[in-house]
Amino acid sequence: MLFNQRAYFKNGALLAATCAIAALPVLAETANFGTLTLSRGFGAPTAVLRGSTGGSYSLSAIANADRHKNKCLGFATPTPDHIIVLQQNFSKLTIQVNSKGTDTTLLVQGGNTVRCGDDAGQNKDADIVDSDWQAGSYRIWVGTLEPGVKSNYTISVQE
Template sequence: MAAIALFTSLATQSQVALSQPAKVTIAPQFSPNPLQVEGVGGGDVAASTIVGTSATQTGPCSGFVNTNPDHVLKLTKFFNSLNLQVESDEDTALIIKGPGGVWCNDDFDGKNPGISGQWQAGDYAIWVSSYRKNHSPNYTLRVREDR
């Protein structure tokens, strides 16, 4: 099944706190694989405050984020093996809240965070945090389906 990808881009870093999250909708067998979405992370709220925990089985809920997520990933069906990874020149962390719980990670691949595994259908709020309060690191979020 072909993927439907809808992007809402952020024009400037100063708009990040007020912007709606960038929305992406995918189904199994989406293309291109990996799908890449650019973003600007960080904020002034502790990530652990947003998700209600300081750590998950996948890692710590570290850094600072905005109240609104950076992205909302809508999965139209179950994915047996999906990988989300952030690539940035700066040290970031990844926070995901969706069906079945909360997942956080730091340093999945070097300083870049990532989450891999089976994913239920539904909406996932995604934040990319900065370790410095009110700092806005640029990043690329890569969404890859292992086929």
């Protein structure tokens, strides 16, 4: 039996590349507090997420500004807090944080775009109200204006 070194390395490289590619969706779809899948007509109780802030990773490292030129502010963890999977296109969605008083920020990345939100009116909690949400996976970070601030929150999503 002859050892064919070229075939061995070629097949080994192919196997390594296949394993790396197969693992990418699993790595890319990891979140600190889980995933929520939504279809049009979802009910309000279905679209609630819970988590806590506390990171020191600057969200401006993901994007300085969003598609509407809103600044992307705040500090969170490098891993997204949540993932929302939209099974269909949505003409409009509202994503709102409720932390009961902490000054939160919001960054949503997906559908080849970034959306950022800060204070919602006189409330210190962040929200994003936007149109043209394409079906697909969206990574969500909930941040605070100061690094390391720990606060529990809920996120509500509405059509």
